[in-house]
Amino acid sequence: MKLGITFRDDTPEILRFDKDDIRSIVLGGVVAHVKMIETYVGTDPKDTENRMQVLGEQLDEMPIWKAYSVIYDYANNGIFPPDRSALDDYLRMAISFRMELVYANEFHCIDIGSPKPNPSTRYRVMISTGSALEILLCGFMARWKLDVAGNGSDDADDVRFWGHMFERIDCDLLSLSEIALLADIQERSVRNYTHSTRAEHERLKTVKVGGRTYVRPEDAKSWLTRRRRFIPTRFPEAVVHQEGITEAH
Template sequence: MRLGITFYDDTPEVLRFDKDDIRSIVLGGVVAHVKMLETYVGTDPENNENLMRVFGEALDEMPIWKAYSVIYDYANDGVFPPDCSVLDDYLRMAISFRMELVYANEFHGIDIGSPKPNTSPRYRGMIGTGKALETLLCGFMARWKLDVPGNGSDDADDVRFWGHMFERIDCDLLSLSEIAILADIQERSVRNYTHSTRAEHERLKTVKVGGRTYVKPEDAKAWLTRRRRFMPTRFPEAAVQ
């Protein structure tokens, strides 16, 4: 199974979910795993409120939340991972967790995240089903390609390897949907900036590979730095080299 994210023209403009939304999905996903296990082994179902309380109190120390917290901080807030040696384990865990939530929601009918009352209808769906995690993972991998040079191969590092496993993406070039996540605008808006009629200082330069449109990291970075909602990456001193 491959996961992927598609942004529709009628999607609300802002693409980022806040950390509370992601936390509610991870907590709901942990509870969903327990509910599925009860179904598989035939144990008496536990009270949902009690499960949410117990796991909610312990969530900060759970490896799955530590993984998604690092992923969120880098993808949305531009905080470069403080310890890159754990990314292989974190991404393996985060992607497998997201895939399992597909089964929990679609086959078992379990609601995952708990949207806030004022959340728009489409965002409610992405939080309730857990699909918002895919946007987050795509943003993490897109930012990595922006910040960390590759070698044209998906085995250049752990992030590129898992990016290939998560969705068959180009190892080094960025798609327009990845640019959209980083800029926090719709893909159709990004596409408008690629038109040759745009002024040189506004235009997003692209390249064609196999009939698909991509952006080189250096061109993406030059264009993104002029976008109001783009969050530049903050590197710890030890990571700059």
């Protein structure tokens, strides 16, 4: 099973969720995991509301929340992970957790996150099923490709190693979906900026690989820095000068 996001030009997508949304999904996912274990071993189900409260008080210290907190801060707020050595464990947990939620929701019919009042059906579905985590994970991968130079292979670093879980072809070039996530605009809008009729200073330069359209990191960086909703990455001073890491200006 692979993870991935699909944008449809005729369907507005929600590209960013706030941290409370992600926290709700992670907490609901932990509770769902406990429910599934009870089903497997045949123990009596406990009071869900009380369990939610107890686990909610413990969530900040759980590794799974620490993992998703780092992922969120980097993907959506541009805060470079403070400890790169932990990324392998964090991504392993985060991706396996997301996959487990698919089974909890689809096979066990467990609602995962608790959506805030919102008229958007799409928003409610993505929170209650936990699928918002996929957009967050893809946003993390996209920003990593923007910030950290690879060597053209999936095993260039821990992030690219886990990138093979996502439905994509290239481990270094960015897809238009990934550009949309970083710019926080719809993919159809990104596609409009790739047209040759665009003025040179507005156009997003692309390359073709296997019939699909991609963007080189340097071209993505140049274009994104002119987008109002793009949040540049903030690097700790200690890593700014490391090889393969560059700041977008």
